[in-house]
Amino acid sequence: xSLVFKNASLLLGKDLxxxxxxxxxxxKNGIIKKAGSGSYYNKIDNHNSDxxxxxxxxxxxxxFINGHTHVGDSIGKDIAVDSRLEARVHPVFGxxxxxxxxxxxxxxxxxxxxxxxxxxxxxxxxxxxFREGGPEGVKLLRDAISDxxxxxxxxxxxxxxxxPSKKGGGRRSDxxxxxxxxxxxxxxxxxxxxxxxxxxxxxxxxxxxxxxxxLQQYHELLHxxxxxxxxxxxxxxxxxxxxxxTSEFSKLKTGKxxxxxxxxxxxxxxxxxxxxxxxxxxxxxxKKRTAVIVCPRANGILGAGIxxxxxxxxxxxxxxxxxxNVMLNSPDxxxxxxxxxxxxxxxxxxxxxxxxxxxxATVNAAKILGLNSGCIEAGRSADLLFIDKNxxxxxxxxxxxxxxxxxxxxxxxxxxxxxxxxxxxxLL
Numbered sequence: 001x002s003l004v005f006k007n008a009s010l011l012l013g014k015d016l017x018x019x020x021x022x023x024x025x026x027x028k029n030g031i032i033k034k035a036g037s038g039s040y041y042n043k044i045d046n047h048n049s050d051x052x053x054x055x056x057x058x059x060x061x062x063x064f065i066n067g068h069t070h071v072g073d074s075i076g077k078d079i080a081v082d083s084r085l086e087a088r089v090h091p092v093f094g095x096x097x098x099x100x101x102x103x104x105x106x107x108x109x110x111x112x113x114x115x116x117x118x119x120x121x122x123x124x125x126x127x128x129x130f131r132e133g134g135p136e137g138v139k140l141l142r143d144a145i146s147d148x149x150x151x152x153x154x155x156x157x158x159x160x161x162x163x164p165s166k167k168g169g170g171r172r173s174d175x176x177x178x179x180x181x182x183x184x185x186x187x188x189x190x191x192x193x194x195x196x197x198x199x200x201x202x203x204x205x206x207x208x209x210x211x212x213x214x215l216q217q218y219h220e221l222l223h224x225x226x227x228x229x230x231x232x233x234x235x236x237x238x239x240x241x242x243x244x245x246t247s248e249f250s251k252l253k254t255g256k257x258x259x260x261x262x263x264x265x266x267x268x269x270x271x272x273x274x275x276x277x278x279x280x281x282x283x284x285x286x287k288k289r290t291a292v293i294v295c296p297r298a299n300g301i302l303g304a305g306i307x308x309x310x311x312x313x314x315x316x317x318x319x320x321x322x323x324x325n326v327m328l329n330s331p332d333x334x335x336x337x338x339x340x341x342x343x344x345x346x347x348x349x350x351x352x353x354x355x356x357x358x359x360x361a362t363v364n365a366a367k368i369l370g371l372n373s374g375c376i377e378a379g380r381s382a383d384l385l386f387i388d389k390n391x392x393x394x395x396x397x398x399x400x401x402x403x404x405x406x407x408x409x410x411x412x413x414x415x416x417x418x419x420x421x422x423x424x425x426x427l428l
Contacts, residue, residue: 001028001051002025002026002027002028002033002051003025003026003051003053003420004023004024004025004026004040004051004052004053005023005024005026005052005053005055005058005060006023006039006040006052006053006054006055007021007023007054007055007056008021008022008023008024008055008056008058008059008060009021009022009058009059009060009389009400010022010024010035010037010059010060010061010376011059011060011061011062011358011376011400012035012036012037012375012376012377013375013376013377014363014375014377016061016062016355016358016359016362016363016375016401018400018401019036019037020037021037021038022035022036022037022038023035023036023038023039023040024060024376024382024384025040026382026420027420028420029420030381030382030419030420030421031379031380031381031382031420032376032377032378032379032380032381032382033378034378035376035377035378040052055386057388057389057390058386058387058388058389058414059386059387059389059397059400059404060376060384060385060386060387061362061376061384061385061387061404062362062363062366062373062374062375062376062383062384062385063123063124063125063126063362063373063383063384063385063416063417063418064122064123064124064125064333064361064362064365064385065124065125065126065127065128065320065361065362065365065366065369065371065373065374066119066124066126066127066128066321066322066323066331066333066361066365067127067128067293067320067321067322067360067361067365067368067369068128068130068237068272068293068295068320068322068323068324069115069127069128069129069130069322069323069324069325069326069331070089070129070130070324070325070326070327071111071112071115071116071127071129071141071326071331072100072108072112072129072131072132072133072137072140072141073089073099073100073325073326073327074108074111074112074114074115074326074327075099075103075107075108075111076099076327077326077327078327079099079327081301084243084245084302084303084304088302088327088328089325089327089328091132091161091205091209092161092209099327100132100133105140108140108144109140109143109144110144111326112140112141112144112145113144113145113148115326115331116144116145116148116150116152117148117427118330118331119150119331120148120149120150120416120418120423120427120428121410121413121416121427121428122331122332122333122334122410122413123333123334123385123410123413123416124150124331124333125150125151125373125383125385125416125418126150126151126152126153126365126369126371126373126383127150127151127152127153127331128152128153128154128155128200128237128293128322128369129141129152129153129154129155129203130155130157130203130237130272131154131155131156131157131199131203132157132159133157133159134156134157134158134159134191134194134195135156135191135194135195135197135198137156137157138154138156138195138198138199139198141154142154142198148427149418149419149421149423150418151371151373151383151418153200153201153235153369153371154199154200155199155200155201155202155203155235155236155237156195156196156198156199156201156202156203157195157202157203157204157205158184158188158191158192158195158202158204159191160184160185160187160188160191161205161209161210162208162209162210162211182211182212182213182214183211183213183214183217184213184214184217184218189217189221192218192221193221193225196221196222196225196234199234200232200234200235201222201234201235201236201237201269202218202222202234202235202236202237203237203238204218204236204237204238204239204266204268205238205239206238206239206240206242206246206258207238207240207250207258207261207262207266208246208249208250208253208258212254212261212264212265213265215261215262215265215266216265216266218236218266219236219265219266219267222234222236232370233370235269235270235369235370236266236267236268236269236270237268237269237270237271237272237293238262238266238268238270238271238272239271239272239273240258240259240262240271240272240273240274240277241257241258241259241271241273241274241275241276241277241278241281242272242273242275242276242299242304243275243276243299243302243304243305244276244304244305246258246276247276257277257278257280257281259271259274259277259278259281259284259285260280260281260284263284263285263288263290267288268290269290269291269368270290270291270292270293270368271285271290271291271292271293272292272293272295272322273293273294273295273299273304273307274292274294274307274308274312275294275299275304275305275306275307276304276305277307277308279311282308282311282312282315282317283315285312285315285317286312286315286316286317289318291317291318291319291320291364291367291368292307292312292317292318292319292320293319293320293321293322293368294307294309294319294320294321294322294340294360295321295322295323295324295336296321296336296339296340296343296344297323297324297328297329297335297336297339298323298324298325298328298329300339300343301328301329302328306343306344306347306348308348309340309344309348309352310344310348310349310350310351310352311348311350313350313352313356314350318364318367318368319360319364320360320361320364320365320368320369321333321336321337321340321357321360321361321365322336323336332410333361334404334408334409334410336361337357337358337360337361337404337405337406338405338406340352340357340360341354341357341405341406342406353401354399354401354402354404354405354406355401357401357405358401358404358405362374362375363375381418381419381420382417382419382420383417383418383419384416384417385413385415385416385417386413386414386415386416386417387404387408387412387413387414388412388413388414391408391411391412393407393408393409393411393412394407394408394412413428416428
């Protein structure tokens with residue numbers, strides 16, 4: 001039996017078209033059957049008045065998709081807060097590494113679960129996480145949130161890195177790594193294979209902790225794994241051009257930018273950050289149709305700069321947005337949208353409109369991650385936010401996109417729906 005919402009304002013379809021009065025019909029499987037403008041009576045077959053909800057006073061929008069997180073670091077909120085990028089989150093010597101090594105799995109699970117609940121409270125219906133710790137790390141996150149309605153994708157991580165403190169990029173001193181020269185040792189390849197059996201793809205730290213050969217090995221392994229997949233394609237994502245220091249390191253050690261090496265050898269589906277990307281980097285990524293996930297607040301707190309979003313859009317990049325490491329930021333897309341819109345206007349010559357910013361957290365993110373979510377149209381999962389149009393911070397709404405991007409917040413949300421079911425108020 002269908003559930004119908006009538007008289008609601010909507011952001012409809014892939015273009016998030018504003019409809020002042022519209023309807024949504026949701027099937028019992030949680031999939032949107034019909035959605036449109038005007039009265040539902042002439043457009044819904046066999047409607048049942050017991051399942052019709054008058055949603056006047058609400059703006060219904062697609063639920064947010066958080067394109068990049070590290071929820072495993074939730075246990076280390078605001079540690080080393082005055083330190084820069086590498087001192088806080090470098091996988092070999094950063095504060096994050098020490099925290100994760102010393103934390104008990106049960107404690108990590110508790111804080112990962114808390115972060116997932118926090119996201120739902122803030123209107124996030126799905127997130128994509130970089131999960132360290134090999135197969136066990138992937139399982140830990142799944143166990144932590146398996147009973148929650150929030151959707152998720154896990155990009156697993158192989159715990160093998162080149163030590164940047166050694167000349168030429170260097171390697172750790174264990175015998176097996178040295179025997180394998182510049183390629184991944186067998187145990188790392190085996191770990192990557194095990195990760196891909198249970199994860200949604202690989203989440204690689206950066207090119208600077210990998211040789212060109214190891215990047216190519218990851219690409220070949222993913223390609224081989226996808227040949228054996230019968231359902232959803234595995235993806236590969238990597239951080240790149242996150243700061244001026246990481247960019248300079250790459251040029252010093254390899255003579256190439258991180259993005260240049262990544263696009264040549266790894267051929268990823270998604271690049272995270274692109275904060276210090278060159279014009280040529282942006283052009284290459286756009287031509288190869290590689291998606292970009294920006295994390296502006298994390299870049300800001302680390303003093304890494306602001307991604308050139310207007311320039312990326314001009315080149316035709318598909319851009320999503322993420323809140324990044326919970327050690328650095330709360331997982332709040334509202335705050336991310338607001339920050340990006342304003343700092344982009346202050347730092348770039350081209351203005352970005354609020355609708356394009358909102359698409360990054362909805363339509364674009366769903367496309368990048370291959371999720372059947374992100375917009376209100378027939379065939380999509382009913383992953384929705386019910387925004388109170390009369391909320392004191394929003395009323396009167398003259399521009400719905402600007403209102404959501406810079407004025408709405410957790411308190412503006414009256415309900416969150418995932419797969420056609422309202423999220424339990426006890427979680428919100």
